[in-house]
Amino acid sequence: MAAMSITTTENDIEKGVSVSLPKSFTDPFAPREGRTLVWTDVNMVLKGHGGLPDRTILDHVWGEVPPQQTVAILGPSGAGKTSLLNVLAGRSSTHGRIHVTADVRWNNYAVEPTDMNIRHSIAFVAQEDSLQVTATPREAILFSAKLRLPRSTTNAELHQLTYRMLEELGLTNCADTIVGSELVKGISGGERKRTSVGVELVTRPAVLFLDEPTSGLDSFSAVQLCQVLKKVAAAGASVLFTIHQPASEIFNSFDGVILMNQGRVMYQGSVSNVPAYFGQRGYPIPVNHNPADWIINVAQSATVAELQTAGFFPNDERKLGDSLELDDKLTGLGLVADRKTDKPVGVATQTQLLVLRELVNLKRNAPVLRARLGLALFMGLLGGIIFLNVGEKARDNFLVVQSQFGAIVMVLIMSMVSTAMPTLVAFPQERPVFLREYSTNHYSVVSYFMSRLAIETLITAVQIFVLCVLTYYLIGMQGGFGIFYTAIFALAMSGTALGVAVGCSTVDPKMAIELLPVMIVPQILFAGIFVQIDLIPKFLRWARYLFALTYALRVLVINEFEDCASDELSQPNPLDYCSLVLENTDSDPDETWWNWLVLVSLFGFFRLLAMRILQVKATRYY
Ligand SMILES: Nc1ncnc2c1ncn2[C@@H]1O[C@H](COP(=O)(O)OP(=O)(O)OP(=O)(O)O)[C@@H](O)[C@H]1O
Numbered sequence: 001m002a003a004m005s006i007t008t009t010e011n012d013i014e015k016g017v018s019v020s021l022p023k024s025f026t027d028p029f030a031p032r033e034g035r036t037l038v039w040t041d042v043n044m045v046l047k048g049h050g051g052l053p054d055r056t057i058l059d060h061v062w063g064e065v066p067p068q069q070t071v072a073i074l075g076p077s078g079a080g081k082t083s084l085l086n087v088l089a090g091r092s093s094t095h096g097r098i099h100v101t102a103d104v105r106w107n108n109y110a111v112e113p114t115d116m117n118i119r120h121s122i123a124f125v126a127q128e129d130s131l132q133v134t135a136t137p138r139e140a141i142l143f144s145a146k147l148r149l150p151r152s153t154t155n156a157e158l159h160q161l162t163y164r165m166l167e168e169l170g171l172t173n174c175a176d177t178i179v180g181s182e183l184v185k186g187i188s189g190g191e192r193k194r195t196s197v198g199v200e201l202v203t204r205p206a207v208l209f210l211d212e213p214t215s216g217l218d219s220f221s222a223v224q225l226c227q228v229l230k231k232v233a234a235a236g237a238s239v240l241f242t243i244h245q246p247a248s249e250i251f252n253s254f255d256g257v258i259l260m261n262q263g264r265v266m267y268q269g270s271v272s273n274v275p276a277y278f279g280q281r282g283y284p285i286p287v288n289h290n291p292a293d294w295i296i297n298v299a300q301s302a303t304v305a306e307l308q309t310a311g312f313f314p315n316d317e318r319k320l321g322d323s324l325e326l327d328d329k330l331t332g333l334g335l336v337a338d339r340k341t342d343k344p345v346g347v348a349t350q351t352q353l354l355v356l357r358e359l360v361n362l363k364r365n366a367p368v369l370r371a372r373l374g375l376a377l378f379m380g381l382l383g384g385i386i387f388l389n390v391g392e393k394a395r396d397n398f399l400v401v402q403s404q405f406g407a408i409v410m411v412l413i414m415s416m417v418s419t420a421m422p423t424l425v426a427f428p429q430e431r432p433v434f435l436r437e438y439s440t441n442h443y444s445v446v447s448y449f450m451s452r453l454a455i456e457t458l459i460t461a462v463q464i465f466v467l468c469v470l471t472y473y474l475i476g477m478q479g480g481f482g483i484f485y486t487a488i489f490a491l492a493m494s495g496t497a498l499g500v501a502v503g504c505s506t507v508d509p510k511m512a513i514e515l516l517p518v519m520i521v522p523q524i525l526f527a528g529i530f531v532q533i534d535l536i537p538k539f540l541r542w543a544r545y546l547f548a549l550t551y552a553l554r555v556l557v558i559n560e561f562e563d564c565a566s567d568e569l570s571q572p573n574p575l576d577y578c579s580l581v582l583e584n585t586d587s588d589p590d591e592t593w594w595n596w597l598v599l600v601s602l603f604g605f606f607r608l609l610a611m612r613i614l615q616v617k618a619t620r621y622y
Contacts, residue, residue, distance in 0.1 A: 026157050026160040026161045026164060027161075027164065028161060028164055028165045028168055028201050028202065028204065029168070029204075029231050029232065029234070029235045030204055030235060031235050031236050032204055032205075032206050032235055032236040032237060033067075033206060033236060034066075034067020034068055034206055034236040034237055034238055035067060035106040035107055035206050035207055035238055036064065036065075036066050036067060036105075036106070036107050036108070036238070037064060037065040037088070037104075037105075037106055037207065037238050037240065038063075038064045038104075038105045038106075038108070038318075038320065039061070039062060039063060039064070039088060039102060039103065039104045039105070040060075040062040040103050040316050040318070040320060041060055041061075041062070041101065041102065041103050041316075042058050042060070042061040042062070042084065042087055042088075042100075042101075042102040042103075042104075043056070043058055043059060043060060043061075043099075043100070043101045043102070044056070044057040044058035044080070044083055044087060044092070044098065044099070044100050044263075045057065045098075045099045046097055046098055046099075047097040047098075047099060048097075049097060056263055057080055057083050057263050058080050058083055058084055058087065058100075058263045059262075059263045059264045060264070060315075060316070061080070061084055061260075061263070061264065061265055062265060062268065062316035062318075063258045063265065063268050065238040065239070065240045065256065066238065067206075067236055067237065067238050068233050068234060068236055068237070068238075069233055069238065069239070069255035069256055070226075070229050070230055070233045070239040070241075070253075070254050070255050070256070071238075071239065071240050071241075071254065071255060071256035071257065071258060072241060072242070072243045072246070072251075072254045072256070072257050072258070073085065073240065073241065073242045073243070073257075073258045073260060074242075074243060074246075074257055074258070074259050074260070074292060074295065074296060075259055075260035075261055075266070075296065075299060076261065076296055076299055076300045079260035079261050079262060079263070079299070080260050080262075080263040080264075081242040081260050082127070082211055082212075082242055083263075084258075084260065085209055085211055085240065085241075085242055087100055087102055087104075087113065088102075088104060088113055088209065088240070089113060089119070089122050089124050089209045090112075090113030090114040090115065090118055090119040090122070091119075091124070091439075093113075093114045103320075103323070105320070105323050106207075108320070108321075108323055109323060110323035119439060119441075120440070120441040121205075121206070121207060122205070122207045122208075122209055123200040123201065123203060123205035123207065123208045123209070123440070124200065124208075124209045124210075124211075124439070124440060125196050125197050125200050125208075125209070125210040125211065125213055126196075126211050126436065127211040127212045127215065128432065129179075129192045129193060129195070129196045130196075130432035130433050130435070130436045131179045131192065131195060131196060131199070131433065132179065132357065132361065132433055133178065133179055133180060133181045133184060133186070134178050134179070134360065134361045134364040134365055135178065135179055135357070135360075135361075136174075136175060136176050136177060136178055136179070137166060137171045137174060137175050137177075137179070137187065137191065137194075137195040137198065138162060138166060138175040138176060139357075139360070140179065140195055140198075140199050141162045141165050141166065141195070141198045141199055141202055142158060142159065142162045143353065143357060143442075144199040144200075144202050144203070144442065145158045145161055145162060145202045145203075146158055146345070146353055147344065147345060147350060147353060147442045147443055148202070148203045148344055148440075148441060148442060149161075149202070149203065149344065150343065150344060151343060151344060151345045151346075151349075161202060162202070165198045165201060165202055166198065168228060168231070169194040169195075169197065169198050169224075169225075169228060170194065170221075170224055171191060171194055171195060171198065174187045174188075174191050178364065179192060179195065180192075189216045189217070190216065190217045190218060190221040193213060193214075193215075193216065193217060193221075193225070194221070194224075194225060194228075197210070197213060197225065197228065200440065201228075201232060204235070205232075205237060206236065206237050206238070207237065207238050208229075208232055208237050208238070208239045208240070208241075209240050209241065210229070210239075210240075210241035210242075211241070211242050212241075212242050212243060212244060213225055213229070213241055213243070214226070214243055214244075214246065214250070215244060219247055222246070222247070222250060223247075223249060223250060226246075226250050226253055226254075227253075229241070230253060233255070245290075245292055245293060245296065246292050247290065247292075248290045248291060248292065250292075251271065251290065251291055251292040252271060252291075254271050255270065255271065256268075256269065256270055256271065257269070257270075257271050257274060259295055259296075259299060261299040261304070261307070261312075261313075262304055264304075264313050265313065265314070266299055266307065266312045266313055267295065267312065267314075268314065271291075274291055274295065275291065278294070278295060278298065280311070281310040281311045281312060282310050283298045283302075283310070344441075347444060347446055347447050347450075350442075350443035350444065350447035350451075351443075351447045351450040351451050351454070353443075354443060354447060354448060354450075354451030355451045355454050355455065358451060358452075358455045359455070362455070362459075369459070372418070372422060372459065372463055373462065373463060373466060375418055375463075376418060376463045376464070376466040376467045377466055377470070379414045379418060379467060380414075380466055380467045380468075380469070380470030380471050380474075381470055381474075383407070383410050383411060383414060383470075383471050383474075383475075384470045384471045384473070384474025384475055385474060387403065387406075387407040387410070387471075387474070387475045388474055388475070389474075389475070389476045390403050390404055390407055390475055390476065391404055391407065391475045391476035391477045391478055391560075392476035392478070395561075395564045395577060395578055396577075397577075398577050400577075401561075401577035401578060401580075401581060402577075404560065404561075405557070405581050407471070407475050407477075408553070408556045408557065408560060409527075409529050409553070410471075411467065411468070411471045411488060412488065412491060412549060412552055412553060412556070413520070413524065414467060415464055415467060415488045415491060415492045415495070416491060416492065416495045416520060416523070416549065417516075417520060418463065418467070418492075419460050419463065419464070419492040419493075419495050419496050419499075420495040420496060420498065420499040420516065420519060420520070421499070421513070421516060422499075423456060423495075423496040423499035423500050423503060424499040424500075424502060424503045424512045424513065424515070424516060424519075425503065425509040425512050425513060426452075426499075426500070426503060427500060427503035427504050427512075427614075428503055428506055428507060428508060428509040428511075428512050429509055431507065434448060434614075434618070435618060438618045439618070445611055445614050445615045445618060446611070448614075449607070449610070449611050449614075452500070453607065456493075456496050456500075457493065460489065460492050460493060460496060461489060463492075464485065464488055464489045464492050465485065467488070468481070468484060468485045468488055468489075472484055472485075477560060478560055478563070479556070479559030479560040479562075480559060483555065483556075483559045484556065484559060487552045487555040487556050487559070487599075488552065488556075490548075490552060490596070490599045490600065490603065491548050491549060491552035491599065493603050494548035494552075494599060494602045494603040494606065495519075495548065497602070497603045497604075497605075497606035497607045497610065498519055498548075498606045499519070500606070500607065500610040501606045501607075501609045501610035501613060502515050502519060503610075504610045504613045504614045504617065505613050522543070522547065523547040523548070523549035523550070524549065526540075526543050526544035526546075526547055526550065527544060527547065527549045527550045527553050527585070528544070528550075528553075528584050528585045528586070529553070532584055533584065533585075533586065545598075547602075548598075548599055548602045548603070550585075550586075551595040551596075551598045551599045551602075552595075552599060553585055553587075554585055554586065554587040554592075554595045555587075555592060555595050555596065555599075557581055557582055557585050557587040558582065558587050558588075558589045558592055561578040561579075561581050561582055561587075562578075562582070562589045563578075564578035565578040565579040565581075565582050566578075566579050
């Protein structure tokens with residue numbers, strides 16, 4: 001392959017200069033095999049409830065996008081544009097109160113758009129940009145290329161493709177500025193939108209859907225973006241997008257237009273035919289008027305009955321015939337021919353790339369990391385100073401032993417709260433990026449989970465180490481430090497696993513935070529900390545076996561008090577306070593291994609549960 005003979009430096013490759021590679025591999029607009037998208041009888045009904053009637057959102061919608069064409073879906077707000085695009089892209093299906101039926105075909109093969117193989121063959125740019133805040137446009141596009149292009153694609157090809165994509169989208173000047181968010185200033189809204197488009201175009205798709213790609217762009221950027229879409233279509237792709245009031249110059253550059261009105265197709269055909277079609281029906285486009293504005297204005301100002309009488313809302317007269325059975329060759333992105341059979345990267349590489357991205361994210365998000373470590377430092381110092389040298393005191397006094405027990409409980413609770421909280425909000429915050437990347441086949445749920453686990457393990461290990469070193473030595477604990485640290489680390493990891501499971505079940509970070517007490521308080525109540533376990537009503541006592549805190553507490557109590565307890569734990573002497581602590585927390589030194597086993601199992605259980613929740617939620621998308 002020509003890429004082997006590269007003699008340029010790594011820096012040159014990254015900048016994409018002076019690298020002689022076969023153009024088809026590195027050209028974002030390389031020719032591809034298109035698909036003729038045809039749909040008919042697309043219906044979406046919102047079932048009524050609480051006395052409300054059913055509502056038709058899409059009513060026998062039909063249309064088509066031939067290869068090499070750009071087709072715009074226009075219409076007043078609420079006309080059903082996004083709903084149609086979502087049905088065709090497999091992002092909306094029958095669920096809850098929404099009922100969807102559709103006959104969708106690619107080259108006359110019947111396709112089920114929600115099928116993951118079909119969804120993965122569609123490049124979709126959503127209305128809201130969901131890019132990693134700390135990544136730069138170059139990194140975002142390169143990340144997408146690395147994960148989605150065939151594994152035989154060389155590093156040089158990936159970099160040059162990225163470079164050319166940045167150039168085509170006019171992103172060269174901001175290529176190395178972070179994307180940013182409302183809180184952290186980064187690239188502009190228009191640049192963000194173009195980056196989102198670049199992330200999708202990098203796969204050289206044969207089918208491209210975009211939901212309002214020009215929203216929020218100035219007129220120059222909008223024209224520039226539409227020119228890019230025209231180039232993608234010219235390469236062979238079928239390009240379908242919704243758009244709000246395009247300027248005449250942009251409108252006239254499209255090949256086809258679908259005008260939606262109240263869930264129905266008011267016009268469907270070429271842009272060049274629009275003036276004649278509206279003129280013949282008594283609504284000629286005034287001279288020097290933007291045709292897009294005019295047709296939307298007609299749709300808004302006239303009633304459906306008037307428009308119907310005038311001859312709008314054409315029925316689907318096409319004779320589509322029976323559809324063919326779906327052929328495997330139809331799915332897959334429109335990649336360069338000899339790379340089509342080549343698989344994308346595997347789970348290990350996906351995980352590695354995700355971990356590397358997360359490490360960069362941590363580096364650029366240093367204040368967040370510093371805050372977590374600072375919190376551990378503060379809590380460790382506070383707890384350690386309040387319980388200063390308490391662990392070294394003689395255990396012949398009930399109040400001393402109670403304080404020593406209290407010190408253990410304090411460290412356990414501190415570790416749980418400080419680690420569960422960030423993981424609880426992590427997923428709801430990352431959700432849009434994860435869903436976009438997952439639904440566009442960047443990586444599997446397993447890879448995502450493995451990468452999150454690696455990063456959380458790293459941060460938690462350091463955070464808990466700071467907390468443990470301070471509390472252990474300031475308090476003067478008597479048990480071994482290794483067991484002290486490992487048990488608290490295991491509890492924190494179980495806490496993060498539970499946090500991830502709860503976080504994956506909620507959409508809103510605020511709601512996730514509100515669930516924190518529900519995760520922590522029952523654990524404290526059932527662990528035998530404030531109330532003797534024998535005093536808890538019998539029918540509720542079993543609940544303590546469900547919580548990681550119970551087992552971590554037992555390990556630490558054994559570690560700290562085993563040496564001072566008598567051998568007769570079943571009938572401890574009332575003045576043998578160490579034995580009493582062991583007895584009340586059900587801590588049997590002979591069963592320490594069991595506590596470790598359950599701690600690890602709970603961690604595994606909640607991680608697997610979280611993964612399952614995510615798998616179910618991710619495939620549904622909405
Ligand atoms: N899942 C849903 N539940 C309830 N109503 C829905 C749902 N999906 C769509 N709708 C309703 O269907 C109508 C069409 O929505 P859609 O988003 O498709 O319109 P649109 O033409 O894209 O509008 P806009 O240009 O304002 O984005 C709206 O009234 C919307 O409230």
